[in-house]
Amino acid sequence: MRIEARNLGWREIVRGVSVEIRKGETFGLVGPNGSGKSTLLRLLAGLMPRAAGEVWLDGAPLAQLSRRQIAQRLALVEQFADTGEALSVRDAVDLGRTPWLSPLSPFGPEDRQIVDRALAAVGMEGMAARAWATLSGGERQRVHIARALAQEPRVLILDEPTNHLDIHHQLALLGLVAALPVTVVMALHDLNQAMMCDRLGVMSDGRMVACGKPAEVLTPDNLARIFRVRAQPMIDPSDGSTLFRFLPMETST
Amino acid sequence: MTRRAALSALAVPVLSRAGLGAVLLALAVLAGVTIGEVALPLGLVGDLLAVKLLGIERALDPIEAGILWSYRLPRTLVAAACGAGLALSGVVLQALVRNALADPYLLGVSAGAGAGAVAVTLLGLGGGAIGLSAGAFGGAASAFLIVALLAKAAGGGPAQLVLAGIAGSQLFNALTSFFIAKSANAEQARGLMFWLLGNLSGVRWPDVSLALPVVGLGFLVCLAHVRPLDAFSFGSGAAASLGIAVRRVQLVLIAAVTLMTATLVSLVGSIGFVGLVIPHAMRFLVGPRHARLIPASALAGAVFLIAADIAARVLIPGQVVPIGVVTALVGAPGFALILIRNRRRS
Numbered sequence: 001m002r003i004e005a006r007n008l009g010w011r012e013i014v015r016g017v018s019v020e021i022r023k024g025e026t027f028g029l030v031g032p033n034g035s036g037k038s039t040l041l042r043l044l045a046g047l048m049p050r051a052a053g054e055v056w057l058d059g060a061p062l063a064q065l066s067r068r069q070i071a072q073r074l075a076l077v078e079q080f081a082d083t084g085e086a087l088s089v090r091d092a093v094d095l096g097r098t099p100w101l102s103p104l105s106p107f108g109p110e111d112r113q114i115v116d117r118a119l120a121a122v123g124m125e126g127m128a129a130r131a132w133a134t135l136s137g138g139e140r141q142r143v144h145i146a147r148a149l150a151q152e153p154r155v156l157i158l159d160e161p162t163n164h165l166d167i168h169h170q171l172a173l174l175g176l177v178a179a180l181p182v183t184v185v186m187a188l189h190d191l192n193q194a195m196m197c198d199r200l201g202v203m204s205d206g207r208m209v210a211c212g213k214p215a216e217v218l219t220p221d222n223l224a225r226i227f228r229v230r231a232q233p234m235i236d237p238s239d240g241s242t243l244f245r246f247l248p249m250e251t252s253t
Numbered sequence: 254m255t256r257r258a259a260l261s262a263l264a265v266p267v268l269s270r271a272g273l274g275a276v277l278l279a280l281a282v283l284a285g286v287t288i289g290e291v292a293l294p295l296g297l298v299g300d301l302l303a304v305k306l307l308g309i310e311r312a313l314d315p316i317e318a319g320i321l322w323s324y325r326l327p328r329t330l331v332a333a334a335c336g337a338g339l340a341l342s343g344v345v346l347q348a349l350v351r352n353a354l355a356d357p358y359l360l361g362v363s364a365g366a367g368a369g370a371v372a373v374t375l376l377g378l379g380g381g382a383i384g385l386s387a388g389a390f391g392g393a394a395s396a397f398l399i400v401a402l403l404a405k406a407a408g409g410g411p412a413q414l415v416l417a418g419i420a421g422s423q424l425f426n427a428l429t430s431f432f433i434a435k436s437a438n439a440e441q442a443r444g445l446m447f448w449l450l451g452n453l454s455g456v457r458w459p460d461v462s463l464a465l466p467v468v469g470l471g472f473l474v475c476l477a478h479v480r481p482l483d484a485f486s487f488g489s490g491a492a493a494s495l496g497i498a499v500r501r502v503q504l505v506l507i508a509a510v511t512l513m514t515a516t517l518v519s520l521v522g523s524i525g526f527v528g529l530v531i532p533h534a535m536r537f538l539v540g541p542r543h544a545r546l547i548p549a550s551a552l553a554g555a556v557f558l559i560a561a562d563i564a565a566r567v568l569i570p571g572q573v574v575p576i577g578v579v580t581a582l583v584g585a586p587g588f589a590l591i592l593i594r595n596r597r598r599s
């Protein structure tokens with residue numbers, strides 16, 4: 001599913017962001033803390049009240065879709081989402097089926113299979129009966145991802161999905177997301193992981209200051225200006241890919 | 254398996270549970286109408302039903318039949334409606350505001366309904382049960398609005414909500430006392446105070462025909478929203494991204510809760526703790542999913558309040574204890590348990 005955003009804005013926090021994300025693309029958002037990544041993701045999901053600008057999903061204006069229609073197309077995993085209810089892992093993932101259910105089509109065996117597959121995709125199938133409160137941070141994160149997968153969206157919006165995950169699960173998640181036949185937009189902090197995206201948007205102070213292929217966008221110059229680090233690009237001889245080593249800026253600000 | 258086959262496979266346990274619920278409720282009603290200062294024989298119930306519903310001729314003791322039909326049965330049915338309505342209100346409020354301590358009593362909705370009803374009674378604005386209910390509805394809705402706005406202005410946390418609820422309850426209870434002091438004569442004042450504590454003594458058939466439809470409607474509204482209620486578990490933002498029309502759902506459910514609470518308070522006064530303790534006990538028994546929690550809480554609330562009413566009638570021989578006192582005696586320790594359990598979880 002193709003996403004077009006024109007002149008998106010919310011207060012002073014996101015300003016004039018226009019971007020087009022292609023069908024099936026994995027699009028990364030990077031930027032310093034507080035640069036507006038989470039806010040932009042919520043704008044793309046149509047969740048900010050009194051937002052400026054417009055979003056189209058495959059040419060259909062988001063503003064003209066009902067919440068249910070949006071949820072059938074687009075799933076969002078937010079940075080912090082917790083519950084005090086004594087839900088089990090399976091209960092939490094079941095919630096992903098909500099936009100597809102109605103009194104006439106209640107939760108059935110197909111829905112259960114979709115939930116099972118989503119649990120397996122994040123390696124949580126063995127913990128389906130565990131209580132939410134007993135999960136570790138990384139396990140909770142994986143349940144959220146499974147919930148979003150169970151929504152069977154065509155656009156997956158993830159806010160720092162690798163947060164809390166151990167290195168194995170970080171790589172597994174990025175591999176999973178890259179292999180999904182859906183459009184993915186995700187905020188990332190690890191710039192080496194961001195190199196795996198098809199394209200990147202760089203946020204700084206509420207604006208998208210650069211957008212393009214990772215190698216074109218994450219230049220040492222940009223990294224110094226926006227992220228205030230000295231980046232040393234290094235080539236992995238086994239496959240020729242670029243890695244960064246980060247050093248503090250020589251001159252303090 | 255096709256969708257239809259799956260549906261019928263699902264229907265069997267649902268129907269058998271509904272059947273079990275109906276049997277439990279019927280037993281509770283049976284206990285409610287036979288136990289009391291004058292114990293009535295079970296056979297009388299069968300005979301009376303045969304006469305009233307089937308039109309069969311039976312010889313009945315007119316006094317016993319009168320107690321049963323005009324006094325005990327309406328009272329027990331209103332107690333059931335009341336317990337179900339308050340428990341449902343608790344479940345819904347707890348889900349919507351994501352706060353384990355939310356219930357119509359603690360959030361000041363009952364106090365608002367009481368003030369509204371007293372204002373209508375004393376200031377003579379409109380009369381009859383409907384006028385009283387309308388006054389209670391206005392009071393309940395304003396109380397909810399004030400408490401919600403105050404909680405939001407105070408930062409919107411769970412503690413702020415409970416504190417705002419206390420402020421709201423105090424304000425509306427003070428208004429009630431003020432209205433009574435200003436306009437009631439001594440006898441009216443005594444009657445109103447007794448009613449406000451929660452009292453089923455005056456209940457007759459017209460009250461049943463108001464309470465049952467309102468609570469029945471509220472129950473259906475809640476049942477129709479079990480999935481949206483589940484979707485609120487991770488907050489209203491998460492509910493919106495799961496496709497819930499958050500504003501509309503909140504509005505419909507809060508209207509249903511306000512209507513139920515207002516109607517019940519206008520009929521029997523404000524009865525505390527049912528909305529708090531029953532939903533928690535049911536979460537413990539059937540889990541947090543609303544498809545089970547809603548019917549279980551309605552049933553348990555109904556049975557609990559019938560039992561509380563029996564206790565209110567037989568606890569002190571020759572005296573009727575206000576039912577609000579009985580529910581508080583059971584509910585306050587239950588409330589304490591919830592507080593302790595919540596602390597452990599966080």
Ligand SMILES: Nc1ncnc2c1ncn2[C@@H]1O[C@H](COP(=O)(O)OP(=O)(O)OP(=O)(O)O)[C@@H](O)[C@H]1O
Pocket residue numbers: 013031032033034035036037038039040079
């Ligand atoms: N509801 C709000 N009201 C006021 N300010 C807000 C609100 N939400 C976010 N902000 C502010 O907007 C800025 C951008 O927030 P946002 O969460 O989008 O940043 P981010 O890029 O996701 O940061 P991080 O990397 O820390 O997740 C921050 O300075 C934040 O304090």
Ligand SMILES: [Mg+2]
Pocket residue numbers: 037038039079159187
């Ligand atoms: Mg963020």
